[in-house]
Amino acid sequence: MYKTIAISLLSIALIGVSIWGYEEHQNKRALFVKSENHYQKAFHELSDHMSSLHETIGTTLATSSDDQLSPQMIDIWRLTSQAQGSVGSLPLGLLPFNETEEFLNRIGEFTYQTAARDLEKKPLTKKEEKTLKSLFKQSKELNQELNDVQHTVLTENLKWVDVDQALADGNEPKDNTIMDGFQTVEDKVTEYQETNTENSLGKDVETHKFKNVKGKPVSENTALKKAQNILQERTEKGFEIQKSGKGSDVDAYNITYGSKQKNAHIDISVKGGHPLSILIDRPIHEQKISLNKGEEIAKQFLKNEAFKNMEVFQTAQHDNVGVYSFLYNEDGVRVYSDAVDLKVALDNGEVLGLSARQYYMNHHDRKIKKPKISEKEAKKKVNEDVKIEESHKAIIDDSKGKEVLTYEFVGTMHNNTYRIFINANNGKEEKLEKLTDSI
Numbered sequence: 001m002y003k004t005i006a007i008s009l010l011s012i013a014l015i016g017v018s019i020w021g022y023e024e025h026q027n028k029r030a031l032f033v034k035s036e037n038h039y040q041k042a043f044h045e046l047s048d049h050m051s052s053l054h055e056t057i058g059t060t061l062a063t064s065s066d067d068q069l070s071p072q073m074i075d076i077w078r079l080t081s082q083a084q085g086s087v088g089s090l091p092l093g094l095l096p097f098n099e100t101e102e103f104l105n106r107i108g109e110f111t112y113q114t115a116a117r118d119l120e121k122k123p124l125t126k127k128e129e130k131t132l133k134s135l136f137k138q139s140k141e142l143n144q145e146l147n148d149v150q151h152t153v154l155t156e157n158l159k160w161v162d163v164d165q166a167l168a169d170g171n172e173p174k175d176n177t178i179m180d181g182f183q184t185v186e187d188k189v190t191e192y193q194e195t196n197t198e199n200s201l202g203k204d205v206e207t208h209k210f211k212n213v214k215g216k217p218v219s220e221n222t223a224l225k226k227a228q229n230i231l232q233e234r235t236e237k238g239f240e241i242q243k244s245g246k247g248s249d250v251d252a253y254n255i256t257y258g259s260k261q262k263n264a265h266i267d268i269s270v271k272g273g274h275p276l277s278i279l280i281d282r283p284i285h286e287q288k289i290s291l292n293k294g295e296e297i298a299k300q301f302l303k304n305e306a307f308k309n310m311e312v313f314q315t316a317q318h319d320n321v322g323v324y325s326f327l328y329n330e331d332g333v334r335v336y337s338d339a340v341d342l343k344v345a346l347d348n349g350e351v352l353g354l355s356a357r358q359y360y361m362n363h364h365d366r367k368i369k370k371p372k373i374s375e376k377e378a379k380k381k382v383n384e385d386v387k388i389e390e391s392h393k394a395i396i397d398d399s400k401g402k403e404v405l406t407y408e409f410v411g412t413m414h415n416n417t418y419r420i421f422i423n424a425n426n427g428k429e430e431k432l433e434k435l436t437d438s439i
Contacts, residue, residue, distance in 0.1 A: 036159055043153075046086035047146045053079040053107075054139040061132055069119045073111040080108035100142075107135060210250045212363035215272025223253040223268040230278060230351070231257055231264055243270070250360070252276055269360070275305060278354035285347040287320045294322030294344035301342065301351050302326065307359070310340060320346045328359070330368060334394040337362035337403070368395070371405060371424030378407040378422040381429060386411040386418060396421055398430055406430055 056079060060072040084104050114128065124132075152158065218226075224241050228234070238259045244252045244267075251270040257263065262282035268275055289297075295315060302310050310326040313334070317323070321343055328338035343353030371378075375391060382388065386409075394408040406421040417435040422428070 040153075042086050043150065046083055047143070047150050049079050049083040049086060050139065050143045050146055053083065054136065054143050057132060057136045057139055061129075061136060069114075069124065073114050076111040077108045080104045080111070084108075210269075210357075210360050213250060213269050213271050213274060213360050215274070217270050218268075218273035220253060222273055223270075224255065226268055226273055226275070227255040227257070227264075227266045230266060230275065231262075231280070232350075233257070250276070250357075274356070274360065275354055276357050276360060278351065280350070280352045282345075282352075284320045284345055287346045289346050289349055291315060291317050291322050291346065294346055294349065295324055297344050297349050297351065298322070298324040298326075298342040301354075302340065307340060307356075313339070317346070321352060322346055328363060330366060332393060333368055333405070334392055334408070335363075335366075336394060336396045366395070366403075368405065371407070373424060373427055375407050378424065378427060379409065381422045381427050382409055382411070382420050383413070386413045386420070393424065394421065396431060404430060410435075 053076065056072065056075050060069065060076065063069055063072060087100070087104070110131065114124070220241055220243070224236065224239060227239065227241075228236070233239075239255060239257050241253055241255045244250070244254055252267045253270065255264075255266045255268065257266075262280055264278070264280040266275060266279075267277045295312060299310075299312075307326075309329050311329045311334070312324060313327045314325040315322065322345075324342045324344065326340045326342070328335045338359050340359045341353070341355040342351060344350070345352050371393070379388065379391070388409050388411040390410045392408040394406050395403050396406055398404045405424040407424055409420045409422065411418055411420070419433040419435055421430040421432070423430050
């Protein structure tokens, strides 16, 4: 009889373990599919943006009217920004794509600086026309390389997450097609930098390092406990942790979590145990807290993680989720490179997202000098048709990637809102942005 009972209990235990194992497998599979879809979407968008970029440059070359050049240059600048955004959504922190990102950045800076001047009074020079022709040819070649990678990924059913996982483990992926394809793109861009575009588009932006990742190295167990605390999970069930692979921009623990209720990915730096990024996916229910209350939760989170002198820059709400962008503020000067973004669920106040890599990459001690021109003098440099509604002092990166002190003006013209940055030392317009309703 006891033998029969023991066998029955063992059978029940085995069934329970099997069900638990199946649920774990399903949760991990769901996270796998979600990540893969995200990567594929980002890559297809990158390919589309590069195709549009090539076509727009071609249209610009064919334009004979000077008054049409400026909006077309702005279109090129917009497309390069969108392409850079797509690149940022790919698992390319582990892949060689730095030169390509920099190439896109220099195209954007070149077209923006060109569009900012009066092209009717100062039309394109022969050198600038030559640069555009080079960009037209180069964008076509890059677009073809990306199309080749896209075609191979689709026809051979390759998975981005396989590459991401293998590289994070410090291993070579079983199929190197994706890596080889991007390396080909990277090699071509390196060739371009050795030709006439280097002088035309400006010097390389200084490579940023993670200057503010400080503290003693933390163990894998400590990082896991940190992730458990962020997710408010008491046990290690559902967690997986691995260390970032060789070539990553910062040593970090990559932690994933999966359960019936939520899936999550958290990156925590090895040095100091700082959360670099948080992404939590779960159903969002009926809103119970206000956007302002969500802001207070976001502020408290930053305070708990030892972020100092951060001020809210923009807020928005999307589908019962509060989105908050913070900038570091030093003695009344907003520092745009030291930015942190958070997402807070407005159903229960849970922090769903954090992007702090930009902050840790750029933050450092600065000695901010007094501006050489007054705010009143700087305001005269703004288009007189712009109705200025607010102003600030701000540090931004100029066209060469160097930090510059500016006066920041936000104003409206023709039912559009613009942010304009005027150099606080020489009165030059450094940057102009058209603002949208969301961040």
